[in-house]
Amino acid sequence: MRHPPRLTALLAGAAVTMASSALAVVGTASGAAAAPVCTVEYSVTNQWTGGFQGALTVTNNSTALNGWSLGFSFPAGQQVGQGWGGKWSQSGAAVTVTNESWNAQLGAGAKATTGFIASWTGTNTAPAAFTLGGVPCTVDGPTTPPTTPPTDPPTTPPTTPPTTPPTSPPPTPVTGAPELSVTGNKFTDQNGAVRRLLGVNRSGGEFMCVQGYGIWDGPADDASVRAIADWKANTVRIPLNEECWLGLDNVKPEYRGANYVDAVKDLVTKVLAHGMTPVVELHWTHGQYTGNSAGCADVHATCQKPMPSAQYTPAFWTSVANTFKNDRRVVLDLFNEPYPDRATSTATQAWTCWRDGGTCPGIGYEVAGMQDLVDAVRATGAKNLVLVPGLAYSNDLSQWLTYRPTDPAANLAAAWHVYNFNTCADETCWNNTLAPVAAQVPLLAGEIGENTCGHAFIDRVMKWFDDRGLSYLGWTWNTWNCNSGPALITSYDGTPTAFGTGLRDHLRALTS
Numbered sequence: 001m002r003h004p005p006r007l008t009a010l011l012a013g014a015a016v017t018m019a020s021s022a023l024a025v026v027g028t029a030s031g032a033a034a035a036p037v038c039t040v041e042y043s044v045t046n047q048w049t050g051g052f053q054g055a056l057t058v059t060n061n062s063t064a065l066n067g068w069s070l071g072f073s074f075p076a077g078q079q080v081g082q083g084w085g086g087k088w089s090q091s092g093a094a095v096t097v098t099n100e101s102w103n104a105q106l107g108a109g110a111k112a113t114t115g116f117i118a119s120w121t122g123t124n125t126a127p128a129a130f131t132l133g134g135v136p137c138t139v140d141g142p143t144t145p146p147t148t149p150p151t152d153p154p155t156t157p158p159t160t161p162p163t164t165p166p167t168s169p170p171p172t173p174v175t176g177a178p179e180l181s182v183t184g185n186k187f188t189d190q191n192g193a194v195r196r197l198l199g200v201n202r203s204g205g206e207f208m209c210v211q212g213y214g215i216w217d218g219p220a221d222d223a224s225v226r227a228i229a230d231w232k233a234n235t236v237r238i239p240l241n242e243e244c245w246l247g248l249d250n251v252k253p254e255y256r257g258a259n260y261v262d263a264v265k266d267l268v269t270k271v272l273a274h275g276m277t278p279v280v281e282l283h284w285t286h287g288q289y290t291g292n293s294a295g296c297a298d299v300h301a302t303c304q305k306p307m308p309s310a311q312y313t314p315a316f317w318t319s320v321a322n323t324f325k326n327d328r329r330v331v332l333d334l335f336n337e338p339y340p341d342r343a344t345s346t347a348t349q350a351w352t353c354w355r356d357g358g359t360c361p362g363i364g365y366e367v368a369g370m371q372d373l374v375d376a377v378r379a380t381g382a383k384n385l386v387l388v389p390g391l392a393y394s395n396d397l398s399q400w401l402t403y404r405p406t407d408p409a410a411n412l413a414a415a416w417h418v419y420n421f422n423t424c425a426d427e428t429c430w431n432n433t434l435a436p437v438a439a440q441v442p443l444l445a446g447e448i449g450e451n452t453c454g455h456a457f458i459d460r461v462m463k464w465f466d467d468r469g470l471s472y473l474g475w476t477w478n479t480w481n482c483n484s485g486p487a488l489i490t491s492y493d494g495t496p497t498a499f500g501t502g503l504r505d506h507l508r509a510l511t512s
Contacts, residue, residue, distance in 0.1 A: 045258035048322035085114025179328035197471035199233030206283035209244035209255035227494035239283035281333035287365040310366040325382035337393035413442040420450040445472035455502020
């Protein structure tokens with residue numbers, strides 16, 4: 001029995017308290033002083049109709065502190081729904097953030113950030129005053145966000161797709177990136193034309209920011225995106241990092257929050273401008289896991305975790321879905337490669353954890369299940385196509401149909417990954433486990449690749465998918481080693497590796 005969705009409803013009415021964690025702390029007052037004991041910078045990092053994501057950066061101008069309480073009031077009826085970096089509560093207009101046990105200490109001169117997601121109507125006027133331990137702070141930097149949320153509306157108005165595909169004559173596909181819907185087991189556009197997603201992954205946004213090197217690995221300018229389109233790709237999958245999007249304090253300021261969100265929106269805009277579908281995908285997440293097949297021991301989003309965390313991932317998808325819900329050309333891929341099967345002892349436990357989340361055997365943090373993430377996306381009103389991966393690093397779809405989450409928008413598809421070293425890497429397995437899924441829902445191979453520097457394996461994958469009219473994306477459009485990446489290119493002008501040559505030539509042949 002699935003538990004109710006967590007962390008997705010906005011809070012309203014009487015005081016409600018939320019506990020969440022991040023590496024974010026703020027200071028408190030300690031007696032009278034000539035100078036303000038703290039400085040607060042309030043900013044809106046992302047905004048959409050009816051909601052926004054905010055950040056508070058606080059500098060402790062006093063002596064070292066042990067325990068803190070930040071207070072402010074919203075002047076226009078805003079209501080906090082989710083928060084991190086402290087224990088959040090709201091009573092009427094008054095908001096209070098107090099420290100968690102792990103972040104009570106704050107040295108003199110320390111600066112940190114906490115964040116939240118809130119609702120708004122009318123105008124989103126910023127708080128005018130803040131207190132720390134009851135003592136007023138100086139407000140610094142921008143305080144008033146725009147009253148009209150930025151949007152990037154589709155170039156063609158959304159229309160209701162047909163419930164049954166026409167037979168003759170076939171509809172004409174829309175020009176440019178389509179607004180994708182699920183019709184039976186096919187992707188269809190606004191005209192009802194059947195579409196396939198064929199293209200590449202553009203890695204970097206999942207790891208560069210959290211490692212402190214930047215936001216993208218290599219250029220993300222128009223020329224580099226045009227080079228992808230020149231391969232006759234029609235889709236680009238963009239892996240992301242939830243801590244960088246939410247603006248957590250372990251990430252350098254220049255690579256987190258509004259800076260990161262704006263960079264992602266800019267790349268999505270460039271992909272759309274070249275007529276390609278952007279797939280926004282959550283790759284690395286928060287949560288400490290040290291069990292079987294652990295990618296790292298770090299609690300932060302510095303590697304692939306077995307499942308999303310209930311602590312941050314629903315908030316991530318609430319913000320991302322609100323950002324792109326006015327443009328249904330953007331596809332939402334919920335989680336890169338789940339592997340709760342490596343932590344649990346039975347397949348039933350693994351698939352139940354995958355769908356329902358909560359307390360999962362072998363995983364030490366509270367898990368957000370696939371149903372939680374679908375609920376978080378749909379609670380925003382977003383109707384975008386949603387992709388849901390399987391188990392075993394997305395290589396196992398054997399019980400996907402049995403455990404698939406419920407989608408009130410009926411716009412859900414299966415995602416699968418395959419490399420030549422995976423368990424399900426031959427036609428027998430594909431016939432036995434993939435074909436039944438593809439007979440009922442659209443199927444996208446979100447990552448295909450091999451560690452041979454050749455393309456014999458992906459040639460087999462592409463033929464199997466071509467024969468059934470399915471979709472696939474090569475990993476990855478980065479200038480890494482073609483064995484260990486595996487990398488498709490040696491230069492961002494589109495020069496292929498031996499591996500990449502196979503995908504490039506195949507995509508071009510499909511459109512010739």
